[in-house]
Amino acid sequence: MAAIAFEIQMCDLGVVDYMPVWEAMKAFNEVRTADTRDEVWWVQHPPVYTQGLNCDRSTLTASDIPVIATDRGGQITYHGPGQLVVYPLLDIKRRAKGIRWLVNLLEQLIIDFLAIHKIQGERKTGAPGVYVHGKKIAALGLRVRRGASYHGLSFNVDMDLVPFSNIDPCGFEDLEVTQLRDLGVPLSISEVQARLSTQLFALLTRPN
Numbered sequence: 709m710a711a712i713a714f715e716i717q718m719c720d721l722g723v724v725d726y727m728p729v730w731e732a733m734k735a736f737n738e739v740r741t742a743d744t745r746d747e748v749w750w751v752q753h754p755p756v757y758t759q760g761l762n763c764d765r766s767t768l769t770a771s772d773i774p775v776i777a778t779d780r781g782g783q784i785t786y787h788g789p790g791q792l793v794v795y796p797l798l799d800i801k802r803r804a805k806g807i808r809w810l811v812n813l814l815e816q817l818i819i820d821f822l823a824i825h826k827i828q829g830e831r832k833t834g835a836p837g838v839y840v841h842g843k844k845i846a847a848l849g850l851r852v853r854r855g856a857s858y859h860g861l862s863f864n865v866d867m868d869l870v871p872f873s874n875i876d877p878c879g880f881e882d883l884e885v886t887q888l889r890d891l892g893v894p895l896s897i898s899e900v901q902a903r904l905s906t907q908l909f910a911l912l913t914r915p916n
Contacts, residue, residue, distance in 0.1 A: 714746065714803065716912050718905050721751040726758065726776060726787060729795070733858040734779075736797055740856060748908060749795040750901050753787040755871060760784070760849050771874045780859035782836070782849035784875050790867030790887075792897055794860045794904070798912070801855030811836055811848060814861045817908055818846045821900075825893045843886035863904075864888065865897045 721729065729751055736747070757775045760782035773786075787793060800810060815831055818838040822829040822845075829838045829845065838846040846863045864887035872885045888895065895903075 714913055714915075716909060717745055717747045718909060719747055719749045720901070721749055723752045723754065723789065726753045726756045729753070730776075730778060730859075733795060733797060737853055737856050737858055740797075740799070740854075742799075742802065744799070746799060746912070747797045748905075748912070749797065750905065751793050751795065752789050752791060752897065753793060755786070755788045757784060757786050757871075757875060758849075771871065773871055773874075778849075778859070780849040780851045782847075785847045785849065785862065786871045786875060787862060788867050788871060790865055790897060792863045792865050792901055792904070794863070794908070795858060796860050796908075796912075797856065797858055799856045800852065807850060807852050807857070810850065810857055813911060814848060815846070817904060817911065818861070818863060820907065821904060822891075825891075827891055827893070840886055840891060843884040845886050845888070845891075863900070865895070865900050 729749070755773045757771070757773055759775065759777045760780050762781065763783045794814070796810065796814070798810065800806065815836070815838055819829040822838070822840065827840055829840055832839055836848040837844050846861060848861050849859050850857055851859050864885060866889040867887060869885055869887060876883065888900065
């Protein structure tokens, strides 16, 4: 049987509020057909906390930052300027893949990127995401509906990390977070996006 090659569109959304992007992701998946081209959306969000379906609502202390309960997996996290958010809108059924494949692919994307800069990124069993010296640098929260994925990955590049102190990131008490700038990599978020986009495009378009 011949290998199947996949097409994908990379979309730079800029800085956009969380809610309209979430609604757009859901709408995209509801109208897509077996022939719809996959897309990956790259975005930054103004400050917002998002809660996954498994979130313990007690993990958030008082804050003026908006809180949105979503339909993704996982617990609570924070999004803000300087954090790169990646939303893969993929027909994983068409690719004959499962959600674990996508989790592994997104984690490996960040691990490989860090390795280029001589930083060792690691996975943790039962705690999706990427960690450096025990501190979380990338978080994952996904949803699959009608065989297609939405929500995705957030990667801390050069942001204000203080709002993470109001939550138990991803539901883990006392979990520390880190970012690319604090690890000695002075890349702008646009530079990080360009490099990750190239890597991810190659991973997602190679024949199955």
